[in-house]
Amino acid sequence: MTAKLRLANRTHDMLPVLGFVAAxxxxxxxxxxxFVALILIGAIVAAVHHAEVIAHRVGEPFGTLILALSVTVIEVGLILTLMQAEPEKAQTLARDTVFAAVMVILNLLMGLCLLSGAIRHHEQRFQRTGIGAALATLTVLSVVALVLPNFTSSAPGPYYSATQLGFVAVVSLILYATFALVQTVRHRDYFLPDGDDQDEPEIHAVPPGNRRTALSAVLLLASLVAVVLLAKYLSPVLGALLADWGAPPAVLGVLIAAVILAPEGLAAVRAAKANRLQTSLNLxxxxxxxxxxLTIPAVAILSLxxxxxxxxxLDAKSTVLLFLSLIVASQTLANGRTTVLQGVIHLMLFAIYLFTTFVP
Structure with missing residues (x-):
């Protein structure tokens, strides 16, 4: 182990402890x-790092599933904490955060992965079967959670009735659980790198031992607790700051999604640069x-x-952007290979989303 790697491991080991003490x-x-904001960001980075350690231990595709679950636990914790701290602003926070996360992932993250990988390797390939199944599941979940409420009549406006909200929460859990079962058990080979991807040295790196994995599990838990408590402490200050700037309410959702997804996004971009686009898209x-x-059911439980x-x-503008992103993603991932063009298209879609968020 190099001195640089040892220093990085010590830093990631100290951040959860510092975050927990500060909380x-x-x-x-x-x-x-x-100070709290910096500690909060450090705790999030540390949480994702220790999730990656555990993920490396269990291997693919369970590894990407653990990473996704860890990031979602952080997101749910932040949303629920902020909702309880400021109930008057909480009615649209979950929607704004979930929509922002989908746009960041489908456009910014995917665009960076496709562009950085294509610049280095010209053209990259992946398994269409697994990625197509993931995109189909995402399309159903997105439309049911974020679009359908505008067209139901049991409750006015963009709201589900209590019965409808409970039903949608159950449907969301069933869809995600089924996808996780397919990804990790019944058809896990659809989500594994194939071809030249298997020859990448990072794939064959020695996994961490039991002691290191157990320590990462404890530090991951400490990081998650720190994130939730520090977010609760910081929420009034953040709300006042955005109000002073005159920022639209949806900006808070963008900030939450960006901070939470940044560490995992870097891991996905690194995988794409290493010609492991399958792992990158899985992430x-x-x-x-x-x-x-997972977020919609958790928010539904709190709401009820x-x-x-x-x-x-969503409003009409956001609905158009969501449909456009899903359609473009389905075309991008249709033939199992990508180039620079697809990456640029997704990045420009994210730029449009970000601009229209600040200048609605």
Whole structure:
């Protein structure tokens, strides 16, 4: 192990401890907002790192599933914490965050992966069967969670009734659980790298031992607790800051999605550069599926428990962008190979989404 790698491991081991201590201290001591924000980001980075360690131990495709679940736990924790901290602004926070995460994954993350991989390797290939199944599941989950509420009549506006919300939560869980079963058990070969991807040295790197894996599991748990508690401490400050800037409410969802997905996004881009596009797409689409399949049920439970209406339906502009992104993604991933062009298209779609968020 190189000195650089040892230093990186120590840093990732210290960040969860520092985050946990800061989270406990926040109950009794006034902490600076910027200090808390930096510790929060460090805890998120550490959480994803330790999830990657565990993922490397269990191997593909279970590894990408663990990563996706870990990121989603962080996202759900942040959303529920912020919803409870500011109930008056909570009705659309889940929708904005889930939509932002889908747009970040489908356009920014996928665009960066396709572009960086194509620049280095000209053309990259992946298994269409597994990726097609993931995209089909994502399309159903996205439309049912974010579009259908606008067209139901049991409750006015972009809301599901309590019965409908409970039904959609169950459907989301069933779809995600079925996809996870297919990915990890019944048809796991559809999600494994094939061809030249199998010859990449990173795939054959020695997995961590039991002691290292157990330590990462403990530190992952500490990181997740720290993220939730620090987010609760920071939420009033962040809300006031966005209000001072005059930013639209949807910007908070973009910030949450960007911070949470940044570490995993870097891992996906690194995989694409290493000519492991299958792993890269598994990470991206798996995160998108977990974001909707697990976040919506968690938010639905909170909504029903505290009788807080949750607006899930997107406005017309966002609905158009969602459909456009899903259609373009289905075309991009249709033939099992990608070039620079597809990467640029997805990045431009994300630029359009970001611009229209700040300039609605």
């Amino acid at each position: 406990i201290a926040s109950f009794a001591l006034p902490l600076g907002a910027w 991206a689409l798996g995160s998108a599926l977990a974001t909707i399949g 428990a505290i009788d807080l209406p949750i607006g899930l339906g």
